Amino acid sequence: MLNIGTVVLGAADVRRAADFWSQALRYVPRESETKDGWIVLEPAGGPGLALALALGLSQTPVQEHPRVHLDLYAEDQAGEVERLVSLGAERVDWNLYPDDPDFVVLADTEGNRFCVIDLNHG
Numbered sequence: 187m188l189n190i191g192t193v194v195l196g197a198a199d200v201r202r203a204a205d206f207w208s209q210a211l212r213y214v215p216r217e218s219e220t221k222d223g224w225i226v227l228e229p230a231g232g233p234g235l236a237l238a239l240a241l242g243l244s245q246t247p248v249q250e251h252p253r254v255h256l257d258l259y260a261e262d263q264a265g266e267v268e269r270l271v272s273l274g275a276e277r278v279d280w281n282l283y284p285d286d287p288d289f290v291v292l293a294d295t296e297g298n299r300f301c302v303i304d305l306n307h308g
Contacts (some may be wrong), residue, residue, distance in 0.1 A: 196244025248297035256300040263304035
């Protein structure tokens with residue numbers, strides 16, 4: 187049986203990305219996985235049902251329409267979007283929104299795209 191252990195995002199500045207995602211998800215660095223060019227973040231209570239997030243040094247450019255991204259589920263989408271923007275995320279001018287979307291596309295401090303999904307969307 188296979189299980190997903192981590193989601194990995196590339197970053198030109200791993201420490202900056204780790205700072206953003208630590209605050210955004212309220213995760214902490216996994217001590218055994220903190221090195222130059224590599225940090226794994228996990229829930230403060232330790233691994234459980236939530237996935238870890240790994241940040242690795244990358245020299246490749248950010249994809250405008252990435253094939254893999256994070257979906258973050260929110261009860262208060264507008265509040266979470268504003269909180270994430272205050273932490274350094276940027277709104278993305280996304281040309282692929284459907285009519286009446288239940289998601290907002292943001293980019294982290296490294297330009298990696300992610301979505302904030304409104305769990306209360308009708």
